[in-house]
Amino acid sequence: MSNEIEAIKDPGLPAHVHRAADTDPVAEKRVERQVAILFAVSAIGTLLLIYSYIFVPQDLFIFVPVMGDQNAHQLGLGLGMAISLFFIGLGAIQWARTLMPDTEVIAHRHEFRSPDDEREDFVKTVKERAGTVGLGRRSLIKKSLGAALGLSALSPLLLLRDLGPVPAKELEKTSWKTGTRLVTDPGNRPILASDLEVGAVAQVLPAVAEGTERALSDIGKDAVLLIRLRPEDFQLTPEKYAMTHDGIIAFSKICSHMGCAVALYEQQTKHLLCPCHQSTFDVTRGAKVIFGPAARPLPQLDITVDSEGYLIARAPFSEPVGPSFWERNSQ
């Protein structure tokens, strides 16, 4: 016994009452089995959850007395989870109440950090007491607890499936293709290069066939901002400049930080501003980030005009649009 913890000899308290399992080996075995059964029921609950998730159809309804018609899939998930957690807790309580050492002690309190030798003494005592809990000896409890804990840890993995497919590749693709016309949003009307005056800004989308409904997710990925400057305003590399048309430049509207819509254009400074965290992009320098948390410029769409003078995409986006965490290959 350490200096800090002493067994109570005669503190004026009622005499300590020993539990049956402390004095009777038969009773000890009995409660050990009880604890193991509780952990086993917990494991059955987890198996029920897994079975319901994988094998019970989501549209199957069954009649349950008092509750009426119930969705069997959800009922199985809920019951399985409840049984799993409830019985693992019950087993732990029963184990602590009936089998773990119940020596009554006095623990002296110190207000400040204990001296090092006392701390070492404490660690030693804890190690000794960990041995006396008897986990090494009680292999039945150890195995059933291990099975129950292991299975209950599996259930969150199943729920990961509900998050849907891994999005990386899907988010890299937009509807822009070589030759796709840029159209007004709303309106779906093609845009003549001459429609845009210097200083103008417009949100555009890729053209879709008449009567075709756009998916909302496509609008988010495909939205492009079209801005017209004087060609001499640009400070672009030759490759980036070749992607513009007569002073018109096009960028993805999705912020490269967290995916908000970059919605504000400052005509004087020629800056695009994301309202979410104030990332600021310089249009004249290819939407280079000049302020804020965004880590890369807005992707630029390569544009030109077709034989009728309408603006079209010369090529799809050459890099993924959207937040940097959607993909891992671009800087």
Ligand code: FES
């Ligand atoms: S989402 Fe645009 S700055 Fe954060």
